[in-house]
Amino acid sequence: MTRKQRRLYFVILGMLALGAATALVLTAVGDGMVYFYTPRDLQTKHISPDRRVRIGGLVKQGSVVRDGKTVHFVITDLTAELKTTYTGVLPDLFREGQGVVAEGKVDRNGVFQASEVLAKHDEKYMPKDVAEALKKSGHWQGETPQK
């Protein structure tokens, strides 16, 4: 084996070991890398009620009720729902049927008291007229929950 070959195998082996180590670390960290939980996770993963968490999902259609500066709405992942209350300024993209990530705690009545609300944008980019045409023709494939 020449020195060049030896160095080549050394680099390949090193990269494989490094990749394996990284993969193991990432699987071990698992949920730690998650930016938010879904309402379903909140039910199934036994997250301690006094822990501050971020909950992400869609703002349920027709659930937004404004009461002065306070907003009540429901976050849904289409399998589970979470009643949420927030007081403060909402981002531009906050609207019914759109993605949202809220940070806060669940109170004793099971209502999520959000202290921060971020809008989540999806990967779809299209002009306004195209979106309207799609909605009109019934080809709209948005994740707008119809429930």
Place this chain on the structure above:
Amino acid sequence: MHRFANPARFLRLASAILPWSSALSALLISAGLYFALFHSPADYQQGETVRIMYVHVPSAWLAMACYSTMALSSAVALIWKHPLADLIAKAASPIGASFTFLCLVSGSLWGRPMWGTWWAWDARLTSMLILFFLYLGHMALINAFDDPSRGAKAAAILALTGFVNIPIIKFSVDWWNTLHQPASVSKFGMPSIDPAMLLPLLLMALGFTCFFVTMLLIRVRTEIIASKLRAIRMTQIHTAHVAVPVTE
């Protein structure tokens, strides 16, 4: 590969490519900017803010492509000891750092009105920030030794180690819940972006790629000339030392 590793041949090749690549990048970026700013529709959700994407996404792509170039040439430098490969890695890191910085800043400017925050510690944003630090570390390490070849070797190992971050950046949005949206263009199936918006994006991406090639060639050329100068100076010092006793 040995054919192109010859610095003299590289210099000839670079001078042949440079006028074309610089003209092409100017052309593509101005056409891309024209479409991005004046001749493309506003988004149905984001409105005019969508135009930030035409700078943000190509810089993110190029930041990762530049790192891959750097990691590849570092591997070539470590294994085959081509002197040119070290110079390419050295030339690439400041360019990649600039693209990463542009990506982070433009993303932050987009995030404030759209998400409602300048920054979020989600997997995509954090891994991109790590990429920025990898570039800075590479630039610092390569210059941290008196002997340039030792600096190059240490930096090459850093570049290769940091390469694990590239797949993490790419797939972070699929592996974990992130605030950042998943891929629109580089995914299987149809891109979920309107053709009228895809055109300026691709023009900008091509323009940025040509710009990257241009910058890389200029910087590698400068590095070759600098190392030649160093060699000339060394021989001058050497002959001067020999000459001193004679003149005295």
